[in-house]
Amino acid sequence: MSAYEDLAQRFRRTGAIGGAMAVLEWDRSAMMPEGGSDARTEQVATLSVIQHELMTDPRLAELLNEAERASGVLDTWRRANLREMRRVWRHANALPADLVEARSRAAAACEMVWRRARANDDFKSFIPSFTEVLRLTREVAAAKAEAFGLAPYDALVQEYEPGASAASFDVIFDDLAAFLPGFLAEALEHQAARPAAIVPQGPFPVAAQRELGLKFMTALGFDFHHGRLDVSLHPFTGGVPQDVRITTRYREDDFTGALMGVLHETGHALYEMGLPAEWSGQPVGEARGMVMHESQSLLVEMQVCRGLSFIRYAAPHLRAAFGGEGPAWTEDNLARLYKRVRPGLIRVDADEVCYPAHVILRYRLERALLAGDLGIADLPGTWRDGMKELLGVTVPTDRDGCLQDIHWPSGSFGYFPTYTLGALTAAQLFAAARTQDAAIVPGIEQGDFSHLLRWLRANVHSLGCEMATDDLVRRATGAPLGTAAFKKHLRERYLGKS
Amino acid sequence: MSAYEDLAQRFRRTGAIGGAMAVLEWDRSAMMPEGGSDARTEQVATLSVIQHELMTDPRLAELLNEAERASGVLDTWRRANLREMRRVWRHANALPADLVEARSRAAAACEMVWRRARANDDFKSFIPSFTEVLRLTREVAAAKAEAFGLAPYDALVQEYEPGASAASFDVIFDDLAAFLPGFLAEALEHQAARPAAIVPQGPFPVAAQRELGLKFMTALGFDFHHGRLDVSLHPFTGGVPQDVRITTRYREDDFTGALMGVLHETGHALYEMGLPAEWSGQPVGEARGMVMHESQSLLVEMQVCRGLSFIRYAAPHLRAAFGGEGPAWTEDNLARLYKRVRPGLIRVDADEVCYPAHVILRYRLERALLAGDLGIADLPGTWRDGMKELLGVTVPTDRDGCLQDIHWPSGSFGYFPTYTLGALTAAQLFAAARTQDAAIVPGIEQGDFSHLLRWLRANVHSLGCEMATDDLVRRATGAPLGTAAFKKHLRERYLGKS
Numbered sequence: 004m005s006a007y008e009d010l011a012q013r014f015r016r017t018g019a020i021g022g023a024m025a026v027l028e029w030d031r032s033a034m035m036p037e038g039g040s041d042a043r044t045e046q047v048a049t050l051s052v053i054q055h056e057l058m059t060d061p062r063l064a065e066l067l068n069e070a071e072r073a074s075g076v077l078d079t080w081r082r083a084n085l086r087e088m089r090r091v092w093r094h095a096n097a098l099p100a101d102l103v104e105a106r107s108r109a110a111a112a113c114e115m116v117w118r119r120a121r122a123n124d125d126f127k128s129f130i131p132s133f134t135e136v137l138r139l140t141r142e143v144a145a146a147k148a149e150a151f152g153l154a155p156y157d158a159l160v161q162e163y164e165p166g167a168s169a170a171s172f173d174v175i176f177d178d179l180a181a182f183l184p185g186f187l188a189e190a191l192e193h194q195a196a197r198p199a200a201i202v203p204q205g206p207f208p209v210a211a212q213r214e215l216g217l218k219f220m221t222a223l224g225f226d227f228h229h230g231r232l233d234v235s236l237h238p239f240t241g242g243v244p245q246d247v248r249i250t251t252r253y254r255e256d257d258f259t260g261a262l263m264g265v266l267h268e269t270g271h272a273l274y275e276m277g278l279p280a281e282w283s284g285q286p287v288g289e290a291r292g293m294v295m296h297e298s299q300s301l302l303v304e305m306q307v308c309r310g311l312s313f314i315r316y317a318a319p320h321l322r323a324a325f326g327g328e329g330p331a332w333t334e335d336n337l338a339r340l341y342k343r344v345r346p347g348l349i350r351v352d353a354d355e356v357c358y359p360a361h362v363i364l365r366y367r368l369e370r371a372l373l374a375g376d377l378g379i380a381d382l383p384g385t386w387r388d389g390m391k392e393l394l395g396v397t398v399p400t401d402r403d404g405c406l407q408d409i410h411w412p413s414g415s416f417g418y419f420p421t422y423t424l425g426a427l428t429a430a431q432l433f434a435a436a437r438t439q440d441a442a443i444v445p446g447i448e449q450g451d452f453s454h455l456l457r458w459l460r461a462n463v464h465s466l467g468c469e470m471a472t473d474d475l476v477r478r479a480t481g482a483p484l485g486t487a488a489f490k491k492h493l494r495e496r497y498l499g500k501s
Numbered sequence: 502m503s504a505y506e507d508l509a510q511r512f513r514r515t516g517a518i519g520g521a522m523a524v525l526e527w528d529r530s531a532m533m534p535e536g537g538s539d540a541r542t543e544q545v546a547t548l549s550v551i552q553h554e555l556m557t558d559p560r561l562a563e564l565l566n567e568a569e570r571a572s573g574v575l576d577t578w579r580r581a582n583l584r585e586m587r588r589v590w591r592h593a594n595a596l597p598a599d600l601v602e603a604r605s606r607a608a609a610a611c612e613m614v615w616r617r618a619r620a621n622d623d624f625k626s627f628i629p630s631f632t633e634v635l636r637l638t639r640e641v642a643a644a645k646a647e648a649f650g651l652a653p654y655d656a657l658v659q660e661y662e663p664g665a666s667a668a669s670f671d672v673i674f675d676d677l678a679a680f681l682p683g684f685l686a687e688a689l690e691h692q693a694a695r696p697a698a699i700v701p702q703g704p705f706p707v708a709a710q711r712e713l714g715l716k717f718m719t720a721l722g723f724d725f726h727h728g729r730l731d732v733s734l735h736p737f738t739g740g741v742p743q744d745v746r747i748t749t750r751y752r753e754d755d756f757t758g759a760l761m762g763v764l765h766e767t768g769h770a771l772y773e774m775g776l777p778a779e780w781s782g783q784p785v786g787e788a789r790g791m792v793m794h795e796s797q798s799l800l801v802e803m804q805v806c807r808g809l810s811f812i813r814y815a816a817p818h819l820r821a822a823f824g825g826e827g828p829a830w831t832e833d834n835l836a837r838l839y840k841r842v843r844p845g846l847i848r849v850d851a852d853e854v855c856y857p858a859h860v861i862l863r864y865r866l867e868r869a870l871l872a873g874d875l876g877i878a879d880l881p882g883t884w885r886d887g888m889k890e891l892l893g894v895t896v897p898t899d900r901d902g903c904l905q906d907i908h909w910p911s912g913s914f915g916y917f918p919t920y921t922l923g924a925l926t927a928a929q930l931f932a933a934a935r936t937q938d939a940a941i942v943p944g945i946e947q948g949d950f951s952h953l954l955r956w957l958r959a960n961v962h963s964l965g966c967e968m969a970t971d972d973l974v975r976r977a978t979g980a981p982l983g984t985a986a987f988k989k990h991l992r993e994r995y996l997g998k999s
Contacts, residue, residue, distance in 0.1 A: 019547035022540055023521060030524060034532070038727035039744025042520055045782070049517035053551060229536035246537025284543070 006069035007077060010088055011285060013063060018284035020054050022243040029241035029248045033233040055103065058095035067092060080287060083469045087286035090165060097150035098143060106139045110414040117412035124402040126383050129412075134379055136414050137372060144373060144416070156370055160417035163293040164424070166471050169370065172420045175427065176366060178486045179359050184393070186490075190344050190356055190497040200339035203331040207258040215258075215324045216251065216265040219317070223269050223303065224456040225249075226276055238264045240271035240300075244283060247272045258325065259340070263304055270303030271296060273456065277464025291468040291475060293418065297425025298432060299463065305355050305426065306433040306492070307455070309341040312448040342496055346394040348403040355426060356497060360393040365408070365419040373416055424484070428476060431488035432463065435480035504567035505575060508586055509783060511561060516782035518552050520741040527739035527746045531731040553601065556593035565590060578785060581967045585784035588663060595648035596641060604637045608912040615910035622900040624881050631910060632877055635870060638912050642871060654868055658915035661791040662922070664969050667868065670918045673925065674864060676984045677857050682891070684988075688842050688854055688995040698837035699829040705756040713756075713822045714749065714763035717815070721767050721801065722954040723747075724774055736762045738769035738798075742781060745770045756823065757838070761802055768801030769794060771954065775962025789966040789973060791916065795923025796930060797961065803853050803924065804931040804990070805953070807839040810946040840994055844892040846901040853924060854991060858891040863906070863917040871914055922982065926974060929986040930961065933978035 004012075024047055031043050057063070067089055074082055098106075113132040120129035144155035151158050157168040216232060230242070235250035242248035249268035253261045274290055282288030290296050307313050311334070318334045321327060330336060344354050350361040368385060371377035377385060386405040387398045398404040410418055437443055442454040462479040476484045494500045502510075522545055529541050555561070565587055572580055596604075611630040618627035642653035649656050655666040714730060728745035740746035747766035751759045772788055780786030788794050805811050809832070816832045819825060828834060842852050848859040866883060869875035875883060884903040885896045896902040908916055935941055940952040960977040974982045992998045 015543075016547055019543045020551075023525060023544040023548060026528060026541075026544070027521060027524060030528060034729065036726055036729055036744060038724070039741070042741050042743040042781070043524075045513075045517045046521040046524070049514050050521060050548075053518075226536070228534055231532065231534055243537070243540050245540040246534060283540070 006066045006073065007081060007085065010063070010066050010070055010085070013057065013066075014088055014091075014286060015284045017054050017057050018286075020050050020057075022284075024050050024054075025241055025243055026246075026248075029250075032235040032237070032239065032241070033248065033250055055095060055100065058092060059100070063092065064096070080282065080469055084282070084285050084287035087289075087468055091286050093150060094147075094162065097147045099146075102139070102142060102146065106136075106143055106414055109135045109139050110412070113412040113414075114409065117406065117409065121402050121406040124400045124406070126401040126406060129406065130379055133412060136412065137379065140414050140416055141373060143414075156373055156417060159373075160420070163415075163418050164421050164472065165292055166473065167292075167294070167420070167424070172366060172424075175424065175484075175486060176359075176363050176420075179423070180363055180393070182486070182490060183356070183359060186493060186497075187344070187346065187356055187360075187394075190493070191346075193498050194344055198336075198339070200343050201331040201336050202340065203258075203325070203327055205257065205325075206255040207325050209253045209255065211324045212253050212258050212261050215320060216262060218320060219262070219266060219308075220269050222450050223266070223273065223452045225269050225272055229276055230272060232265065238268055240268045240275065242275075244275045244278045244280070244288075247275045258321075263308065263341075266308045267300045267304040270300035273303070273459065274299040274464050277456075277460045279465050279467045282467055287469055288467045291466070291470075291472050293421035294424040294428055294472055295463065295475065297421055298428035299459070301355075301426050301429035302433050302459075306429050307447060309355075310447075310496070311338050312444050314338050314341065315448050316450045344497060346396050348390070348396060348398060349407055356493060357394055358426065359423045362419050362423040364389040364393055365410075368405075369411065369416045369419065372411075427486060427489045428484055430492045431476065431480050431482070431484060432459075434488040434491070436462070504564045504571065505579060505583065508561070508564050508568055508583070511555065511564075512586055512589075512784060513782045515552050515555050516784075518548050518555075520782075522548050522552075523739055523741055524744075524746075527748075530733040530735070530737065530739070531746065531748055553593060553598065556590060557598075561590065562594070578780065578967055582780070582783050582785035585787075585966055589784050591648060592645075592660065595645045597644075600637070600640060600644065604634075604641055604912055607633045607637050608910070611910040611912075612907065615904065615907065619900050619904040622898045622904070624899040624904060627904065627910075628877055634910060634912050635877065638914055639871060641912075642914070654871055654915060657871075658918070661913075661916050662919050662970065663790055664971065665790075665792070665918070665922070670864060670922070673922065673982075673984060674857075674861050674918075677921070678861055678891070680984070680988060681854070681857060684991060684995075685842070685844065685854055685892075688991070689844075691996050692842055696834075696837070698841050699834050700838065701756075701823070701825055701829040703755065703823075704753040705823050707751045707753065709822045710751050710756050710759050713818060714760060716818060717760070717764060717806075718767050718770075720948050721764070721771065721950045723767050723770055727774055728770060730763065736766055738766045738773065740773075742773045742776045742778075742786075745773045756819075761806065761839075764806045765798045765802040768798035771801070771957065772797040772962050775954075775958045777963050777965045780965055785967055786965045789964070789968075789970050791919035792922040792926055792970055793961065793973065795919055796926035797957070799853075799924050799927035800931050800957075804927050805945060807853075808945075808994070809836050810942050812836050812839065813946050814948040842995060844894050846888070846894060846896060847905055854995060855892055856924065857921045860917050860921040862887040862891055863908075866903075867909065867914045867917065870909075925984060925987045926982055928990045929974065929978050929980070929982060930957075932986045932989070934960070 027043060027047055027050075031040075035043060067085075070085055071089070074085055077085065109132070113136045116129055116132040120126065140159070141155070144159050147153070147158035147161070148155040151161065153161070154169065160167050160169070213232070220232065221227070229245055230247035230249065233248065233250050234252060236252060238249075238251045240247065240249045249265070249272050251261045251264040251268065274296060278290065279288055308317075314334055314337050318332065318337055321337070322332050342354070344356045346357050347353060350358070350365075353361055364386070368377060368382065368389070372379070372382070382405050383401050386401075390396050390398050390404070410416075436455065436458045440454050440458050443458065446452060446454045463475065466475060470478070473483060476482075480488075525541060525545055525548075529538075533541060565583075568583055569587070572583055575583065607630070611634045614627055614630040618624065638657070639653070642657050645651070645656035645659070646653040649659065651659070652667065658665050658667070711730070718730065719725070727743055728740070728747065731746065731748050732750060733748035734750060736747075736749045738745065738747045747763070747770050749759045749762040749766065772794060776788065777786055806815075812832055812835050816830065816835055819835070820830050840852070842854045844855050845851060848856070848863075851859055862884070865887070866875060866880065870877070870880070880903050881899050884899075888894050888896050888902070908914075934953065934956045938952050938956050941956065944950060944952045961973065964973060968976070971981060974980075978986075
């Protein structure tokens with residue numbers, strides 16, 4: 004057995020353990036009774052320790068060296084797989100085991116404190132445990148910076164988006180920060196000059212919402228032989244590519260939230276389902292990174308399903324599902340409804356015009372926190388100033404301010420930028436897709452998503468992480484990732500300019 | 502850290518892996534889309550290999566020796582835990598790894614062939630793969646017989662019921678085989694002299710059946726903070742003690758099957774939920790064996806829920822759930838329905854009078870198969886003769902004859918006897934419980950199962966496997982396991998004699 008083959012066998016094992024953990028985590032959110040929590044934590048922690056032991060086995064390091072020396076004999080995909088193995092290995096081996104454990108314990112403890120602090124709007128109670136998380140995050144960043152030869156923040160970013168950096172974010176965010184405030188004002192003016200969207204009145208039975216979600220999922224190409232739709236408090240996509248589990252949550256007084264949630268997660272799911280089956284269980288068979296993943300959910304939700312072509316297809320199904328009639332249920336009104344621009348406090352409720360401002364604020368603050376340029380005690384005030392400046396809104400409470408997201412309490416620094424880079428990538432990919440296959444848009448209008456799916460399969464899904472995100476975007480769209488397609492999309496949708 | 506503490510830590514790890522596997526297996530049966538099968542098989546196989554590696558680590562053997570030498574310092578439960586660790590270790594180490602793998606592969610292949618062979622009533626097609634399973638089962642039996650110093654069949658029995666043996670089964674089964682044919686004739690005569698049970702006519706909506714099941718589960722003491730009820734093709738109890746997952750299957754034209762299934766699995770679930778929490782994850786914290794487990798499901802289903810006191814409590818709920826009225830829904834008729842005696846072909850459909858005959862037949866045949874006294878080609882004929890002799894029924898097809906059970910194709914030899922020993926144990930335990938706490942039966946009639954549950958917790962559940970099955974039965978009932986209580990129960994219920 005060659006070193007490469009030995010490695011492939013070892014990574015297949017850690018891949019299977021990772022798959023088991025993914026199913027257990029899905030179960031925890033979608034099925035598990037509360038009292039099963041301790042047992043589940045023990046199961047997942049045990050598997051995670053075993054995975055870490057396998058990944059830090061000294062023999063693995065030897066095999067990687069051996070295989071890299073002999074990599075000339077490997078084909079492109081195997082070479083890419085070896086590169087990804089090294090990347091995964093580097094992350095696992097950059098940190099001493101006790102730091103990994105300390106970080107995960109501190110994050111778990113801080114998450115608990117955060118839940119209470121957010122509920123009680125009590126930032127002060129959050130400070131001590133968040134101070135500890137930030138201290139350990141800095142240690143992690145320093146260790147990874149040292150191991151990877153990168154700046155500390157950039158080292159953390161690698162956990163979510165390999166190859167990205169603050170420098171690459173800055174170019175994009177500076178551009179958007181200059182563009183968006185003016186654009187937002189224009190879009191609001193344009194909106195105000197037109198009839199206000201009428202919100203359809205419920206109740207909307209959960210069973211009907213679910214049926215509708217299943218119908219659209221099927222139309223989009225979700226394969227129920229390899230996946231499920233369930234309910235959880237926070238919607239997500241879990242499981243493994245052969246068995247993708249998506250979730251949503253229902254409210255009887257509003258169907259749009261659950262439905263758009265389902266469509267968003269369906270975008271994630273289609274990516275997972277389309278990953279190269281022959282590389283299943285190997286690092287190169289996984290999704291490229293969080294930017295590409297988010298691009299797939301936003302392409303489906305924002306680019307496709309909030310657009311007029313989809314609404315033309317969907318409107319009769321919506322009316323039939325809920326017995327809707329009258330002005331609230333026309334295509335025009337639904338289109339207005341699905342593109343309402345409303346600057347607000349909460350990131351997850353934000354429309355696509357305002358969303359980047361939420362991300363830019365967090366990006367600036369998390370860099371300042373990590374660098375020590377911003378003290379935790381000053382976070383709430385700086386947050387308020389930022390929201391005023393970027394979106395013109397006044398933040399009344401920390402609950403709806405700097406305490407709203409789980410990312411920082413759980414130790415995720417460097418994740419937020421991927422949301423907006425995903426949105427830009429979605430716009431650029433969809434623009435390229437429409438140009439390359441003229442059947443895509445007419446298809447959407449008739450509920451035939453096969454052309455769209457075929458393009459995504461060929462240009463994104465089936466590539467796994469054989470190439471870097473930048474190369475993938477360039478290959479699919481003919482240009483590096485930029486803001487032009489996103490801006491064009493915003494102008495078309497929100498100003499009616501083409 | 503003492504050798505014992507080191508062992509406890511290692512077994513905690515294998516226990517957590519076992520818990521993860523239990524959840525994954527539950528998911529496979531209750532949730533997983535079909536296309537997830539290969540990935541799931543890979544996940545479970547990987548965890549099972551890791552568990553085997555941990556259990557055959559030479560250091561574990563050293564620690565067991567060390568701890569056993571120093572066991573004088575341990576308290577009773579720790580000593581029992583050490584004994585159970587050794588038992589688990591012996592099973593894992595009795596077989597070479599390639600035999601474990603060959604057995605599991607042959608069983609998986611034979612199960613696939615068996616499904617088709619049963620569907621097509623084609624015993625001949627089943628012979629080659631079953632020959633291979635039997636060959637490997639003999640090898641396993643020989644290896645374990647050698648390791649444990651037992652006869653081959655007895656060595657296999659240890660996998661399901663530690664301490665049991667053919668000799669102990671023979672005493673019981675010879676007694677029952679002498680008693681049952683005469684009793685069955687009497688019971689049928691008694692039944693024929695009375696009004697026939699009227700079968701309530703459906704349809705019975707699944708949602709109403711489920712609600713009713715949940716109501717009775719709650720009344721019996723099933724804790725939904727630590728468990729769930731779902732649907733699967735073959736009902737079972739899975740998960741871990743902190744998070745017990747039971748399943749049933751529904752038919753719209755009959756509610757009794759699903760309901761009795763739920764009550765049966767609830768008995769299993771209450772046992773798991775009542776295991777000693779402080780020993781969770783350790784071998785001594787597990788259920789004692791299959792006899793005791795089956796006794797708990799049969800105590801709830803057969804002893805309690807098919808009895809008149811329960812029916813008095815349940816009848817109004819049944820009528821309310823299904824809008825039932827008229828003669829089919831009286832207590833008397835429901836009681837007749839739930840104790841109908843009907844000799845038939847299928848074990849899983851058998852009433853409690855006929856059930857032991859099904860088990861005795863299989864016990865005789867599996868011993869003969871294993872010993873080579875019965876050739877596989879002669880199995881169908883011998884089966885027909887046995888059914889004629891023991892139950893007086895004519896077997897028309899192998900599908901409803903020797904091909905009906907999954908046990909043999911999957912390599913389970915020595916399991917069947919535990920069903921009937923469980924039934925005897927249930928009768929003996931319930932008789933003792935009623936004697937020791939006079940509030941139990943009146944409680945059942947009022948839907949108050951707390952007295953029953955308290956007795957089971959104290960006398961069975963909370964003991965885990967601290968003591969042997971025999972000792973547990975003796976402690977709870979004042980006598981070793983015998984047939985007297987079971988016979989008395991049958992006479993009371995089916996002949997109306999007390």
